[in-house]
Amino acid sequence: MFTVxxxxxxxxxxxxxxxxxxxxxxxxxYTFTDSSGVLSSSFSPDQxxxxxxxxxxxxxxxxxxxxxxxxxxxxxxxxxxxxxxxxGKYIAVSGSKSAISIxxxxxxxxxxxxxxxxxxxxxxxxxxxxxxxxxxxxxxSSNI
Numbered sequence: 001m002f003t004v005x006x007x008x009x010x011x012x013x014x015x016x017x018x019x020x021x022x023x024x025x026x027x028x029x030y031t032f033t034d035s036s037g038v039l040s041s042s043f044s045p046d047q048x049x050x051x052x053x054x055x056x057x058x059x060x061x062x063x064x065x066x067x068x069x070x071x072x073x074x075x076x077x078x079x080x081x082x083x084x085x086x087x088g089k090y091i092a093v094s095g096s097k098s099a100i101s102i103x104x105x106x107x108x109x110x111x112x113x114x115x116x117x118x119x120x121x122x123x124x125x126x127x128x129x130x131x132x133x134x135x136x137x138x139x140x141s142s143n144i
Contacts, residue, residue: 053079
């Protein structure tokens with residue numbers, strides 16, 4: 001019994017080490033330098049674009065392969081979250097103002113703006129539903 005448990009834990013440990021090593025190598029290969037604070041990052045569904053929200057008021061979109069800036073969206077205040085729709089057509093940008101900007105993921109044009117005053121202003125996290133029919137919004141208040 002102990003031998004089976006030990007072998008299972010050893011395999012899990014080796015697998016975990018391999019995952020950590022892969023993430024470490026990925027991070028070493030994809031280092032970006034920016035002048036303002038970075039709160040998080042996310043990849044587009046097709047993994048071609050790295051989206052980075054900045055405390056300096058912009059959302060930047062980088063080509064993952066060439067490491068070149070594709071677009072910098074001027075949000076105006078600190079950006080806390082960038083979420084892609086599951087189909088990759090839309091981007092939700094949110095942060096320290098009482099609005100969420102929904103962008104076209106190809107042209108980065110503003111498609112619509114969602115007022116979030118009822119959530120207490122700031123929006124910390126957004127996420128599209130699996131079928132992209134709804135947007136989950138978490139803000140400063142206790143409302144979701």
